[in-house]
């Protein structure tokens with residue numbers, strides 16, 4: 159692993175708020191000046207896991223596990239010290255000063271880490287193509303026509319996947335990225351001895367976890383020749399499971415916590431439109447119906463959910479299903495159906 163400077167490590171440690179960090183993993187309940195939760199490290203029905211925001215530490219009186227926010231992330235995510243620092247640095251926007259990773263260093267990363275590196279690289283490639291004067295025009299015009307502001311475009315990391323069958327693959331070879339890793343991450347497809355890019359000439363919506371890592375993408379067709387589906391998503395991979403990820407939750411989570419409310423919409427552009435209108439607590443299930451996995455994610459942040467769906471038959475059915483699932487899992491849902499011609 160590359161060496162991260164001591165200043166950067168201290169900057170990350172200084173940015174950590176133990177309640178904020180642990181809330182991404184546990185449902186914390188206030189208890190006097192402390193918080194308590196069911197211990198994630200042993201099986202229990204009554205909480206013996208205590209967190210002290212003043213001391214910045216946790217301790218489980220059942221199994222004895224204790225430590226600070228960094229220790230928790232290392233144990234819970236099974237990460238090394240450096241991996242945890244990198245993860246938290248990303249989450250708290252602390253820029254880490256490190257030596258550049260050589261292809262040899264990348265080889266030493268775990269399989270999942272390599273996939274994250276490839277996905278992050280792809281996100282940046284897509285952004286640079288969108289910003290390219292000539293090639294990016296089609297995407298910029300679409301973004302403008304949908305009323306998406308430049309700020310929202312940046313917040314959500316919108317990009318454009320390149321034209322041609324294998325432009326991303328060829329660009330990856332220049333950067334010495336492993337073809338097998340790109341395949342594992344759902345960026346390329348191998349079919350009958352041919353290898354091509356999974357996303358071609360699509361507006362790209364990076365799907366990001368609550369720690370700021372890119373897991374996959376949604377891609378909207380911009381060719382308009384009617385030959386492919388309007389939207390496609392990264393297929394199931396070792397890091398992307400659509401039944402467990404909510405689009406926009408990374409950008410929404412602070413607002414969700416502050417407002418104690420989450421708005422569930424149907425699409426990527428709905429999330430972005432609401433966010434830029436100041437309704438930052440909006441998310442959507444990416445390319446799938448609401449699942450129990452989504453609700454577990456939501457419950458870490460709030461119990462109050464507003465289902466904001468289309469008023470057509472499909473929207474009504476989705477809303478009905480969503481309410482039933484929310485109620486069954488202990489959330490307090492409300493529904494807002496939009497007029498059919500919105």
Ligand SMILES: [Zn+2]
Nearest residue numbers: 197200218221
């Ligand atoms: Zn325990």
